[in-house]
Amino acid sequence: MTINFESIGFVKNNITEKKDTNWGNDISELVINEELTRGLTGLSEFSHLIVITYLNEAKFEIENHIERHPQGRKDLPIVGIFAQRAKDRPNPIGITAVEIMNIEKNIITVKGLDAINHTPIIDIKPYFPQYDCRENVRYPEWINVIMRDYF
């Protein structure tokens, strides 16, 4: 099925180059389309939100990306694209829980978003642990390697 979306806004920050680490202290503005500003009512009661981005610079080529080393690191196992968070995936969507620093009119300032300047935003959702946190989670050891300096 073909799915068509219109972006609801875009990311504004000073990150112009893709990178694999050290996003944790980056500050970004989420500039939401003005006609949707009323959709932000009540969001300031949440400390965090989930940003759903369209990674428009990603390119998925099935032969190169369906299985690969995470971050191209040969010291990590080859895994499928759906077992990693790499951007070059069939539908290049990013999902990141970030801290809300400020909301003013249609602009939300957040901390820790792993997206470069001008990235289109598809959706934002309030973060709450009952929905978004799971307990007794199992994951492979290479995740610890990847995440050590990610945020």
Add this chain to the structure above:
Amino acid sequence: MTINFESIGFVKNNITEKKDTNWGNDISELVINEELTRGLTGLSEFSHLIVITYLNEAKFEIENHIERHPQGRKDLPIVGIFAQRAKDRPNPIGITAVEIMNIEKNIITVKGLDAINHTPIIDIKPYFPQYDCRENVRYPEWINVIMRDYF
């Protein structure tokens, strides 16, 4: 910006009617397009995944949905669509962390997915707390009311 995706699969379960509660024990199959089966390599090392769905039966009308009572409940405050998880949003995307029960070829059996039969799947991502869990989270009291019987 216009964004075009092709679904990577669909949800198969016995839930044919939309509902607001009691998804926690529902079992669903995620039927992934066969040509993407290799993308699941290594996923069985994770206990949970995030399912990104296209809520194709949702309809967003700005005048009716930009601000509303969550679940239409008059006992809850009116909040903006981006401060709630309601499906009738500008881009109707659902994001849910679910438990993996089984993976066989291109079919993933999961528990706790809040989506009805035939819902298109946009993406799946492995769940790991370093990326997806946040601590010291603040949220309004009405979330507790909504989530009491949700899963």
